[in-house]
Amino acid sequence: KLLVADSTLGKAIKEKFSFDCIANSSVQDLMRVIRSQADSLLQIDEKELAAMRIGLAHRYEKNIDKPDRDCRDLVFYVKPLRNSVPLLKKIPCKC
Template identity: 50%
Template sequence: MLVLFETPAGFALFKVLDEGKLSSVEDLWKDFASSDKARKVVELKAFNKFENTSDALSAATLLIDSKPSKGLRKFLQKHCDGETLAVADSKLGNAIKEKLQIDCLHNSAVMELMRGLRNQLTELMSGLAEHDLGPMSLGLSHSLSRYKLKFSPEKVDTMIIQAIGLLDDLDKELNTYAMRVREWYGWHFPELTKIVADNIHYAKAVKMMGNRVNAVNLDFSEQKKWKQS
């Protein structure tokens, strides 16, 4: 199985080395906790670099409509013969299947895999440094925003809807991390979950305490400051 991953610099294809890992979605994040672990799950097979910002913008605008660009189609035809392709967008997968007859996969395991790849991207791709990726992403975002405003003035509300959707996704992500903190620290100090209900206050209490034996020496009246901050 191959994984199609979009970056501000171009399209990457990763080979899944151990497809059995995808059967345990809840534990998949552990395999991307470090770059060494991630390299045992995936490896970079090919990379199709954008020639310039215009090329990146053209590909990105087509992806918004779940359409593969000409360059992406050629890239996939060259490297995906006989392979199943994991994609982040099910509609894009349908378009690739229709145009290129490449079987595509999109499910919760694939999305968790994408999240792991994003977390270790610069470690898995030699020559793509994190300090280079940030400006590329920012530049492409600005170009894409200008494109949307210029060519779709009647759909400005779509940007607001997308922003609200992003906030919802972030809220879900934060809740997931908060539950993981409670689960992990709960093995060490299970009573704290009942004592502190608010997730933010819980995380701050854990950071403040460290080991539970330190609780007796701490002044938790500082919670008033947490509420104000």
């Protein structure tokens, strides 16, 4: 199962990739905690992390009505992190 912040994105992922997605308040809480601790978990400079957040926000805003592109963008941004952050290597992912 895949945790997603947005139920619409979860539906698009399920249709396209046949992943069961969960989008509820518990997922929102978990994502909030991860975001608040991201700089210590990822061991990335706060300035670089802020730039990544802005880049993702702009990219998402541009493609709000194109869920397929959002999925590709997410994989594009997460895959390098997955290779560099030991914690993320433990999480199963089809990238």
